[in-house]
Amino acid sequence: MAPPADLRLQLETARLTALYGRRAVVKDVSIPFATHTVTAVIGPSGCGKSTFLRCLNRMHELSEGGWVTGKVLLDGQDIYDPGVDPVQPRRRIGMVFQRPTPFPTMSIYDNVAAGLRVNGRRPRGALDAAVERALQQAALWDEVKDRLRASAIALSGGQQQRLCVARALAPEPEVLLLDEPTASLDPTGTHRIEELCHELKRRYTIVIVTHNLQQAARVSDYTAFFYLGELIELGRTEELFTSPAKEQTEAYITGRFG
Amino acid sequence: MSARRVRRGLTSGVMTGLVALLSFCAVLALLLILGNLVAQGASSLDWSFFLRNPVPAGQSGGGVANAIIGTVVIVGLAALIGLPVGVGTGLYLAEYGGGQLGWTVRFVADVLNGTPSIVIGIFAWTWLVKPMGHFSALAGSVALAVLMIPMIARTTEEMVRLVPHSLREAALALGYPRWRTSLRIIARTALAGIVTGCLVGIARIAGETAPLLFTALGNLNFTTNVLQPMQTLSLQIFVYATGPFEEWHRLAWAAALVLMGLVLVLALSARWAIRQRHGAAR
Numbered sequence: 001m002a003p004p005a006d007l008r009l010q011l012e013t014a015r016l017t018a019l020y021g022r023r024a025v026v027k028d029v030s031i032p033f034a035t036h037t038v039t040a041v042i043g044p045s046g047c048g049k050s051t052f053l054r055c056l057n058r059m060h061e062l063s064e065g066g067w068v069t070g071k072v073l074l075d076g077q078d079i080y081d082p083g084v085d086p087v088q089p090r091r092r093i094g095m096v097f098q099r100p101t102p103f104p105t106m107s108i109y110d111n112v113a114a115g116l117r118v119n120g121r122r123p124r125g126a127l128d129a130a131v132e133r134a135l136q137q138a139a140l141w142d143e144v145k146d147r148l149r150a151s152a153i154a155l156s157g158g159q160q161q162r163l164c165v166a167r168a169l170a171p172e173p174e175v176l177l178l179d180e181p182t183a184s185l186d187p188t189g190t191h192r193i194e195e196l197c198h199e200l201k202r203r204y205t206i207v208i209v210t211h212n213l214q215q216a217a218r219v220s221d222y223t224a225f226f227y228l229g230e231l232i233e234l235g236r237t238e239e240l241f242t243s244p245a246k247e248q249t250e251a252y253i254t255g256r257f258g
Numbered sequence: 259m260s261a262r263r264v265r266r267g268l269t270s271g272v273m274t275g276l277v278a279l280l281s282f283c284a285v286l287a288l289l290l291i292l293g294n295l296v297a298q299g300a301s302s303l304d305w306s307f308f309l310r311n312p313v314p315a316g317q318s319g320g321g322v323a324n325a326i327i328g329t330v331v332i333v334g335l336a337a338l339i340g341l342p343v344g345v346g347t348g349l350y351l352a353e354y355g356g357g358q359l360g361w362t363v364r365f366v367a368d369v370l371n372g373t374p375s376i377v378i379g380i381f382a383w384t385w386l387v388k389p390m391g392h393f394s395a396l397a398g399s400v401a402l403a404v405l406m407i408p409m410i411a412r413t414t415e416e417m418v419r420l421v422p423h424s425l426r427e428a429a430l431a432l433g434y435p436r437w438r439t440s441l442r443i444i445a446r447t448a449l450a451g452i453v454t455g456c457l458v459g460i461a462r463i464a465g466e467t468a469p470l471l472f473t474a475l476g477n478l479n480f481t482t483n484v485l486q487p488m489q490t491l492s493l494q495i496f497v498y499a500t501g502p503f504e505e506w507h508r509l510a511w512a513a514a515l516v517l518m519g520l521v522l523v524l525a526l527s528a529r530w531a532i533r534q535r536h537g538a539a540r
Contacts, residue, residue, distance in 0.1 A: 059431055091433030101428035105446045115432040167432065 009073075010035040010205040011056065011093075011175050016070035018051050018060050026052045027229045028070070033175070038197055038206040040220035040237065042213060044252065048229040049209045053177050056207065057093040058086040074175070091119060094168030094204075095177040099184050100160035102152035102167075109148040111163055115171040130170055137203075138166035139196060158189025165196060169204075176200060178208040182215065194219050213253055217241050225249045292518065299515035302508050311480050312494075318505055322513050324480040325494040329520070331482060332395050332474055332490055333464050336402035340463075341456055344407040348414025348452070353440045355415070364415075367408035378404050379469035387473055395481075395488035398474030402463040409462065413455030417448040454531045461524035465517055467492040491517040 011033040018026035026048040033039050041049045054060040055068050058079060071078045079089040094115075102111050112131045116122065122130075131148075135141040140162040144155070152163060161181060168176060178197075182190040197206060197219040210216050216223050216237065223237045225248075233240060233249045244250045251257055306321050313320035347367070351360055382401035387393055421444050429439040445452070470476075475487040476497060491513050498510035 057431060059427065062427070062430060087433050087435055090431055095431040097424060097428065097431075099424060101422075101424045103425065103428070103443055103447070105449070114429075114434075118432065118434050118438065164428070171433070 008035045012073040014071040014073065016055055016068060016072060018055050018068045021065040025229050029231045031224055031231065031234055033205055033207060035205050036201055037221040038201050038208060038219055039222040039224060040216035041209045041224045041226060042216050043226035047226040049226045050179055053179050053207060053209045056177055057090050057095055091171055092173050093175040093177060094173035096164050096168050096181045098180040100157060100164050102160050102163055104153050106152055107149045108144050108152050108163060111152045112166045112170050115167060119171060134166040134170035137169050138162045139192060140166055158185050161185060161189065161193065174205060176204045176206045180209055180211060225252065295515040295518055299511035302512035307512055312478050315503055322494055325489040325491045328488040329490040332398050332488060333460060335399035335484060336406060336463060337460055339399060340403035340406035340410060344410025345414050345452060347411035349418060349440060349445060351411065351415040352418035367411050370408040375405055375466055376468035379472055383472045393473060393475035393487040395474050395484040398470045401469035401473050402466060405469060406459045406463050410455055410459045414452050417451030417455060418444055421447045450531050454528045457524050457528040457531065461521045464521055465492055467496055
C-alpha cells in the first residue's frame with residue numbers, strides 16, 4: 001500500500017493533526033510522498049483534505065485559530081520545528097489554489113518573477129531565463145511570449161491558472177501542492193492542467209486535492225482517501241479504485257455517499 | 259386581474275417619481291451653491307485677482323494671490339504630515355489590527371473623526387501656538403493633519419480589507435514574508451482606492467476654516483514662511499464676507515468660487531482614480 005522502499009521520500013507527514021481551536025479537522029494522518037510521484041487526496045466535502053494540504057506548507061496556521069500537532073518532514077527535516085522560519089518551507093513547496101490568483105497590479109512577467117524576486121536580487125538575464133522556463137513548463141509560453149508586459153488579469157481563467165502554476169514553478173520548488181486546481185476551469189482548461197501534472201512529475205513531487213474521482217484516477221500514482229478528517233485508505237491509484245481494501249472507500253468511489 | 263395590474267403600475271410610478279424628486283432635492287443644493295457662486299463671483303475673476311495681493315480697505319482692485327498660495331502651502335504641509343500617518347495607520351488596522359490595540363486605535367480614530375474641527379483648532383493652539391509664542395501656518399497644518407488622519411486611516415483600512423484574502427494567501431505561499439505581502443501585494447492592489455481616499459480627505463480639509471482661526475490666523479501680506487501667520491482662501495472669505503465693504507464682498511464671492519473649484523477638481527480626480535481602479539480590477 002505505501003510506496004515501495006526503493007523510492008526516495010521527499011515529503012512525509014507523521015501523526016499530523018490539524019485543529020481549529022479545539023476542533024480537530026485532520027486526525028493523526030501519516031502519509032509518505034515519494035519523489036517524482038503524483039499523490040491525489042480525495043474525499044467528500046469537509047473531510048479535511050484541503051486543510052491537510054495546507055498543513056504541508058504551513059498555510060493552515062494562517063487561518064483563524066489554526067494549529068497543528070505532529071510532524072511534516074521535508075527531506076527528513078520537520079518544517080514545524082521551532083527553529084524553522086515558515087517562509088523557508090513555503091519557498092521550497094509551491095502551491096496553486098482552487099481559483100486563479102494572479103497579482104492584479106503586476107504584468108504576466110512580474111507575476112512569474114515574483115517568487116524569484118522575493119528570494120533576492122538576481123541578474124536580469126537569469127530572471128528572463130527563469131521566467132521563460134517556468135512559462136514553458138506551465139505550457140503558457142507560446143500564448144503569452146509576445147505580451148509579457150501585459151496585465152495578468154487580461155488572461156482567460158484557464159490561462160490565469162497556468163500562470164499561477166508558472167509562478168509556483170519559477171522558484172524551482174521541490175514539491176508542488178495543487179488545491180482543486182481545476183475546480184473553476186472549463187473542460188479544456190482542466191485537460192491542460194491534467195496534462196501538466198504528467199509533465200511536471202518528472203521534476204517535482206506533486207500532491208493534488210480533488211473532488212473529481214476521474215481526475216484522481218487519471219493523474220495520480222497514489223491516492224489517499226479521507227473521511228471525517230481521518231485517512232481511511234492509501235494505496236496505488238489503480239488498486240484503490242479497482243479493489244479498495246476498506247468498505248468506506250468502496251462506498252465513496254462507487255458513489256454511494258459523499 | 260387587470261385592476262391589480264393598474265394598481266401596481268400606479269404604485270410603481272408614484273414611488274419612482276417620489277424617489278426621483280428626493281434625488282433632485284439632494285442635487286439641488288449643490289446646483290444652487292454653484293450657480294450662486296458663479297453668478298456673484300465669476301465677474302470678479304481676472305488676472306489681478308489671481309496674481310495680486312490684497313490692497314488696503316477702501317481701495318479697489320487687488321487679489322488673493324497670498325491666500326491661494328497660502329491654501330496650497332498649508333494644505334500641502336498638512337497632507338505631507340497626515341497622509342503617511344493616516345495611510346500607515348489604515349494599513350496597520352487592516353493587516354494587524356485584530357487585537358486589543360487595533361480595537362483601541364479604531365475607536366480613537368472614530369471619536370477623532372467626530373470631533374468638531376474648532377476643538378482641534380483649540381488643541382493646536384494650546385500645543386503649538388502658545389509654546390511658540392505666535393500664530394503660524396505650521397500650527398494650522400498640524401490642526402488640519404489631525405483632522406485628516408482618522409478619515410484617511412479609516413478609508414485606507416476599508417480599501418485594504420476589500421483586497422481578496424486569496425491574494426494574500428497566494429503571496430504567502432510563494433514565500434513572501436508577512437510585511438512584504440502587506441506592502442508589495444495588498445497595498446499595491448488597494449492603491450487606487452487609497453489614493454481616492456487621500457484625495458477626498460484633502461478636499462475635505464481644503465475648505466476648513468475653524469481650525470485655522472487661531473492657528474494660521476490669516477495674513478494680509480504674501481508669505482511662504484510656514485513659521486509666520488498665513489492667509490488661506492477660507493480665512494480670506496471669512497474676513498471679507500463679514501467685513502463692511504462692498505469691494506470685500508465681491509472678492510469673497512470670487513474667492514469662494516475659486517475654493518469650490520479647487521475642491522471640485524480634487525473630487526473629480528478622486529472619481530477618476532476610482533474609474534482607473536475598476537478598469538484595472540475587471
